[in-house]
Amino acid sequence: LFAGETDFVKGVVAMDGMPPDDRIEVCFAGRSNVGKSSLINALTGRKALARASNTPGRTQEINFFTCGESHYLVDLPGYGYAKAPIKTVEKWQRLLKAYLSGRATLRRAFVLIDSRHGVKSVDEEIMTRLDKSAVTFQVVMTKADKVKDVEREKIMQQVREKIAQHPAAYPEMIITSSEKGWGVDVLRAVIANLV
Ligand code: GTP
Ligand code: MG
Secondary structure (H helix, E strand, O other): OOOOOEEEEEEEOOHHHOOOOOOEEEEEEEEOOOOHHHHHHHHHOOOOOOOOOOOOOOOOOEEEEEEOOOEEEEEOOOEOOOOOOHHHHHHHHHHHHHHHHHOOOEEEEEEEEEOOOOOOHHHHHHHHHHHHOOOOEEEEEEOHHHOOHHHHHHHHHHHHHHHOOOOOEEEEEEEOEOOOOEOHHHHHHHHHOOO
């Protein structure tokens, strides 16, 4: 799947702008700056496919990328970023909610959690939304290169306890570092095996 073509399709700012739902779709959700765009770049082996940056709130549209012939990878705007203008934040949140509840071909949402920070209340809100719309979600721990093993274990225990409360959660987490390439193969295999 990942040996095939990857291309940017479009950036969407409203539900009526979505591309046709004729592919298997996975999306990457998570707090601003958690590493969504970087992970998409690591998965596809393209350094600058999805725009990543140290400025939170970088991704402001729902960006669709083709992955092989059969899949879309979907980069979502981050949530929980307080510094953007309130009107902008509200617009993103509405779009995000509409997308997470209303996309029939969405097979799995990857909810990205920073290995240093664990699950925050905004993450729980997204998880609850996914429960409601019955979209299976799987937690992907990001930036694993930034923490020591013992610290990560502590955080992961917190994450396990949190996701145990969510019926839509897939129990297995994936530990990644886009920087080091850790866990990227595992995540590729998970995506390739979704049908
Ligand atoms: P928004 O689009 O603003 O929501 O952010 P995002 O979740 O797409 O984050 P992005 O991929 O832009 O990454 C944010 C910052 O974290 C960038 O400076 C990345 O270089 C850095 N980063 C991402 N992944 C990793 C990682 O695995 N390890 C380290 N050390 N840094 C990372
Ligand atoms: Mg981004």
